[in-house]
Structure formats: C-alpha cells, structure tokens
Amino acid sequence: MKTLHERITLDTGYDKPRGVVAGFLPACEFVEACEIIANLAYVLSTRGVVICVVDFKVFYPNLCDWLGGADSAKKGNGLIRLLHSDRTEVRSIAQETDEKNIFLIAPSPNDDIEDYLSFSIDDVTRIISMLKETFDVVLIDIPNNPGLEFFAGALMSCRKGFLIASERVDAPRNIHKLMEFAFRITNNACNFNNVVMARQQGLIYDRSVLTSAQIGGGNDGVKLRVVANIPYNREAQQSALDGNMYIRDGAFVNRSLKRAGKTFAGEIAKLANMVLEAGS
DSSP, rough: OOOOHHHHHHHSOOOOOOOOOEEEEEEESOOOHHHHHHHHHHHHTTTTTOEEEEEESSSOGGGTTSSTTOOOOOTTHHHHHHHHHTTTTHHHHEOOOOSSSEEEEEETSSGGGGGGSSSHHHHHHHHHHHHHHHHSSSEEEOOOOOOSHHHHHHHHHEEEEEEEOOSSSSSHHHHHHHHHHHHHHHHHGGGGGGEEEEEEEEOOOOOOHHHEEESSOGGGOEEEEEEEEEEHHHHHHHHHHOOHHHHHHHOOOSHHHHHHHHHHHHHHHHHHHHHHHOOO
16 A cells, blocks of 8 residues: 655655645735745644645745655746646656645746646636545645636635734734635635634733634625734744754753743644544
C-alpha cells in the first residue's frame, strides 16, 4: 500500500482523499494569515493527512516564505501553469516542502501582475476541484480583494471558512462589509462564519461587536463566532525569518516563551480539529 507521500509524488492510483477545502480570509491589517496557515498545515501533517497549501495572493504571493523547504517557483511555473491548462498534472506543479505531507501550490513572485488579469472564476474553481481530488486537506490563502476572481472562486469552493481579524477598530466594519458582499456572490459564504483573532496583544477590545449582528439576511444569514484567539508571538515571526516552522522548531528557552508557545500551539490545534471535522 502506498504511503501518503507516494500518493502525490509517485502515482495517482490511491484511495480517494478527504478533499476538505478550508479558506482563510484576512479582514484587516496585522493578521499575517501565512503564519496561521503554515503552522496549521504542520499540525495537520502530524495527524496523517496530506495537505496542499495554496497561495491565491497572485499579485504578491508570500506563503513560500513561511514553509520550510519551499522555494519561489520560476517565472511562468507554479499556479499559473494549472490555470492555463486542465491537462497539467497537479503533481508536476505541487512543490515539496521539508515536511513530507505538506505541498505548496503558489504563483511565482516573479510573475508579472498582468499575467493574472484574464482568468475567470471557472478557472479558479476548476483548480480547486482538481486539488480536492488529490489532497486530503487544501488550505487556501484568500486575498482580501473582492473584485478578484481568486477571491470569488475560493469563496464558492470552501467547505470551511475563517475570517482573520486583529484588535483593530475597523475589523468589525470590514467583516460586515465583506460578508454582505460575499452573500451577494454565493450562499456558500455561510461557511465563513468563523472568526480567528490573530496576533492579539492583550488590548482592551470588545469582541462582541464581531459576533452580535446577523450577516447576510434572510434564512441564509449567519451569526459569526470567534473560534480561536492567537496571541502575538515574536518567536513565530523570527522562526519564519530563519526558515523554520514555529510549532515544530521554536526555541522555547525560558518559561515565558514556553507558555506563549503552548498557547499558540493550542489555538492552532483548535483550528486543525475544525478543519478535520469538516471532512467527517
């Protein structure tokens, strides 16, 4: 029987994967979605599933900077090859990382911005469907760009969605405006009813304003809920700068760092549970 790694790198003849698609959408500044996605991918990889991390920030991709072992694809390679042809094999595009069960599909930072202006929502949803047939879990970094096809296509395809906010005055307003627009595109926006509070600094902040209003209207509207509270952690940022994965490689050299690391890891584990439950 083939290993999980061999599913992707050697052959396509394997048991059908779970095909869970989860999207992460920043609602304001100072959230660093990549930090959450990269560490979440690692936690999921320890639970026996194959993960594909997808960077849909096609103009300014940076997920490769947060995943150890991944590099920047050459210009014209990576995601854009899948967009151009449905005959391109996923396994020829997916980059291996230094975790055998984590793969990356991303644009090249060297691609020109105009290279991504002609794709349709159908192109985006086609790629996501291909990834669902190949990987157990697909984690998508969605750009906060409502006019972009990569925003809309991801919104329509995610079984589980997370809005990422920080302790900012504009976060509730941004979330409400974003979700009202999302419901005008697709009823699948109801899956984005989960709010992750990221990089918290212990400020006095009324989170009830994030969850008090019904968004979307009618029977399809949703009430938001805060599902994770991730503290600001300098060591997590430093790990990325050093080419490491924080939860795996963090140097918890004193009691305060151990406490912060445990809290960080615990909140990421909550998200991992939610993603896996979406596939059960």
